Amino acid sequence: MALRAGIRSMSTVARSSLKIGLLPADGIGHEVIPAAKEAILALGSSIPKPEFISLNAGFDYFTRKGVALPSDTIDVLKNECDCALFGAVSSPSRKVAGYSSPIVALRKELDLYANIRPVTSVAANPEDKPDVDLVVVRENTECLYIKQEELTIGPNGREARATRLITERASRRIGESAFEIALNRPRKHLTIIHKSNVLSVTDGLFRGTVLAIPAAVEPAGKYDSVTVAEQLVDSAVYRVFDVMVAPNLYAMRLPALVGSLGLIPSINAGDSFVMGEPVHGSAPDIAGKGIANPLAAIRSAALMLRTLGYADGATRIERAVDQVIREGRFLTPDLGGTAKTTEVTNEVLKLI
Numbered sequence: 001m002a003l004r005a006g007i008r009s010m011s012t013v014a015r016s017s018l019k020i021g022l023l024p025a026d027g028i029g030h031e032v033i034p035a036a037k038e039a040i041l042a043l044g045s046s047i048p049k050p051e052f053i054s055l056n057a058g059f060d061y062f063t064r065k066g067v068a069l070p071s072d073t074i075d076v077l078k079n080e081c082d083c084a085l086f087g088a089v090s091s092p093s094r095k096v097a098g099y100s101s102p103i104v105a106l107r108k109e110l111d112l113y114a115n116i117r118p119v120t121s122v123a124a125n126p127e128d129k130p131d132v133d134l135v136v137v138r139e140n141t142e143c144l145y146i147k148q149e150e151l152t153i154g155p156n157g158r159e160a161r162a163t164r165l166i167t168e169r170a171s172r173r174i175g176e177s178a179f180e181i182a183l184n185r186p187r188k189h190l191t192i193i194h195k196s197n198v199l200s201v202t203d204g205l206f207r208g209t210v211l212a213i214p215a216a217v218e219p220a221g222k223y224d225s226v227t228v229a230e231q232l233v234d235s236a237v238y239r240v241f242d243v244m245v246a247p248n249l250y251a252m253r254l255p256a257l258v259g260s261l262g263l264i265p266s267i268n269a270g271d272s273f274v275m276g277e278p279v280h281g282s283a284p285d286i287a288g289k290g291i292a293n294p295l296a297a298i299r300s301a302a303l304m305l306r307t308l309g310y311a312d313g314a315t316r317i318e319r320a321v322d323q324v325i326r327e328g329r330f331l332t333p334d335l336g337g338t339a340k341t342t343e344v345t346n347e348v349l350k351l352i
Contacts, residue, residue, distance in 0.1 A: 015048040015082065016048060016049070017048050017049045017050070017051050018047060018048040018049065018050045018051065018082055018083070018308075019050075019051045019053060019080055019081045019082045019083075020037075020040070020050055020051070020052050020053070020081065020082065020083055020084060020085060021052075021053050021055050021073075021076060021077050021080075021081040021083070021084035021085070021275075022037065022052050022053065022054050022055060022084070022085055023055045023056075023057045023058075023073070023084060023085065023086045023087060023102075024058075024087040025057050025058035025059075025060075025061075025086060025087045025088055025089045025090075025102065025103075025282070026058040026059050026060050026087070026088055026089050026090035026282040026284075026287075027087075027088050027090050027281070027282025027283050027284050027287040028087070028088060028280075028282060028283045028286065028287050028292035029058070029086075029087020029088040029089075029282060030087065030287075031287070031288075031290070031292045031294070031341050032087060032088075032278060032292055032293070032294045032296070032297035032298075032341070033085055033086075033087045033297055035294035035297055035298055035341065035344075035345040035348075036085055036276070036294070036297040036298050036300065036301040037052060037085075037301075038345060038349060039298045039301055039302075039317050039320075039345075039348060039349065039352060040301050040305070040313075040317075042317075042349045042352040043313040043316060043317070043352065046310070046312055046313045046316070047305065047310045047313045053076060053080065053081060055072075055073045055076060055077070055084075056070055056072075056073055057069050057070070057073055057086075057089070057102040057103075057106070058089050058090065058102060059089060059090045059091055059092065059099065060090065062096075062098075062099050066098065068099055068100060068101070068102040068105070069100075069102035069105045069106065069109075074106075074109050074110075077106075077109075077110060077273075078109075078110070081273075082308070083273065083274050083275065083276075083304050083308060084273075084274075084275040084276070085275065085276045085277070085297070085300065085301060085304065086103060086106070086268075086275055086276070086277040087277075087278070087282075087297070088278070088280065088281050088282035088283070089101060089102055089103050089281075089282060090281075090282040090284060100147070103277070104145055104147070106268075106275070107140045107141060107268055108141055110268075110270060110273050110275070111141070111270045111271070111273075112140055112141075112268035112269060112270045112273065112274075112275060113139065113140050113141050113170060113173060113174060113269075113270055114137060114138070114139070114140060114173075114174055114177045114267075114268070114269045114270070115136075115137075115138035115139075115140045115251065115266055115267070115268050115269075115277075116135065116136075116137055116138075116177070116181070116266060116267050116269060116303075117135065117136040117137075117138065117251075117264060117265070117266040117279060118134075118135050118264075118265065118266075118303070119132060119133075119134050119135070119136065119264055120132060120133050120134075121133070122322050122325045122326050123326075124326065126322070126326070132240065133242075134240060134241055134242055134243065134244065135181055135185070135242070135243045135244070136244050136246070136251050137174060137177055137178040137181060137243060137244065137245040137246070137251075138174075138245075138246060138247075138248060138251030138252075139170055139171070139174040139206075139245075139246070139247050139248050139251070140174075140248060140268060141170055141248070142165045142166055142167060142170045142247070142248055143164055143165065143166065143247045143248035143249045143250075144162055144163075144164050144248065144249050145248045145249070146163065146164075146165045148162065148163035148165075149161065149162045149163075164199075164202050166202040166203070166205050166206050166247060167205075168205060168209050171205060171206045171209035171210060172209050172210075172213065174210075174245060175192075175209060175210035175213045175245060176213060176217070177245075177269075178190055178210070178243055178244075178245035179213055179214070179217075179223050179226060181243050182223075182226045182242065182243040183222075183223060183225065183226055185242060185243065187242040188225050188226045188227060188242075189226070189227045189229070189241070189242040189243065190226055190227070190228050190229070190242070190243045190244075190245065191228075191229045191230060191231050191236075191241040191242070191243070191244045191245070192206075192207055192210050192211065192228070192229070192230040192231070192244075192245055192246075193230075193231055193232075193233050193236050193244050193245065193246035193247075193250050193251070194206055194207045194230065194231075194232065194233065194246070194247070194250070195232055195233050195234070195250070197232060202247075203247070206247050207230065210245060211228065211230075214226070214228070229241075231244075233246070233250045236250075261278075261279050261280040261281075261296065261334075262278075262280055262292070262293025262295060262296050262332065262334045262335070263293070263295055263296055263299070263325070263335075264278070264279040264280070264296050264299075265278060265279070265296050265297075265299035265300035265302070265303050266278070266279050266300060266303070267300065267303045267304055267307055269307060274304050274307045274308060275304070276297075276300035276301050276303055276304035277300055278296035278297045278299075278300050279296060280293070280296055290340045290341050290342065291332050291333050291340060291341060292332065292341050293332040293334050293335065293341070293344070294332075294341050294344055294345050294348075295321050295324070295325070295344065295348075298317060298321055298345070298348060299317070299318065299321055301317065302314040302315075302317035302318050302321075305317070316352050317348075317352060319351070320348045320349075320350075320351035320352045321348055323351050324344065324347050324348055324351065329347075330343050330344050330347040331344070332344055
């Protein structure tokens with residue numbers, strides 16, 4: 001699977017065990033995160049012995065306990081876990097007093113500034129190149145997601161304002177991550193997504209900071225082989241690129257292109273911690289029916305392991321998932337099949 005190429009790997013420390021925090025959170029998270037856990041266990045001795053720590057988070061937990069992200073969860077992740085897997089969150093579309101999205105908070109608490117999202121189709125022939133093979137690199141901590149909003153009364157009635165924050169530091173480090181990914185992929189092509197023609201200050205700072213990285217990096221000339229382009233966000237959704245880097249909100253608009261969000265993995269990565277997270281949401285309409293697609297969560301587990309340096313184990317999982325998709329015998333309804341979550345998972349486990 002092409003997502004193996006170009007994902008930055010953290011240095012592997014000698015571990016006798018691998019402590020993984022599990023945060024199913026809401027909805028189908030409780031169905032797909034157990035599938036990812038089983039895929040990791042199927043690797044056996046090819047990775048350090050996994051130890052799983054179940055942790056609380058989510059809107060459902062908030063409705064029962066009054067907090068969406070308990071301090072205990074944050075403390076365990078910071079002090080006891082090597083990595084984590086997050087399922088999905090059912091954040092309401094209305095304002096709920098006291099509630100704030102736990103996944104947004106986790107990204108800030110753990111400084112997981114990069115959301116790396118490979119989008120890759122599966123070719124009918126394993127030897128052929130996939131029709132779609134791209135990576136979206138999303139800045140994870142700023143933009144409108146700082147959640148600074150106010151509601152006032154003006155001459156036109158109620159007026160709502162939101163602060164959008166773009167900093168040079170955040171833009172530089174997400175840009176450096178994107179350059180590293182592009183450098184290690186065959187095409188070596190990076191596209192900066194922005195709207196600087198309208199938002200000349202905020203997007204202008206993001207664009208300018210990323211464009212300046214090759215001239216400032218050490219050693220000099222490190223990124224000379226990377227071709228850099230730029231694209232306005234409103235037209236970027238209609239085109240396919242290689243590696244795309246974008247501010248927080250824009251990256252959410254970029255296309256899936258592979259048939260179902262149930263196939264797309266991601267990691268939230270910082271300099272010393274990584275958390276896998278399938279791109280799909282909590283899917284309350286199918287939660288509890290046993291038909292959630294587990295492949296994005298399983299792929300996210302593989303991506304997490306690859307980032308930690310366990311490439312062989314990650315490859316085994318990725319190849320098994322690709323084969324299940326290629327054969328088409330065990331697919332959930334979102335992919336036109338009739339299989340249950342457990343049936344898809346069991347088939348992946350057999351192939352691992």
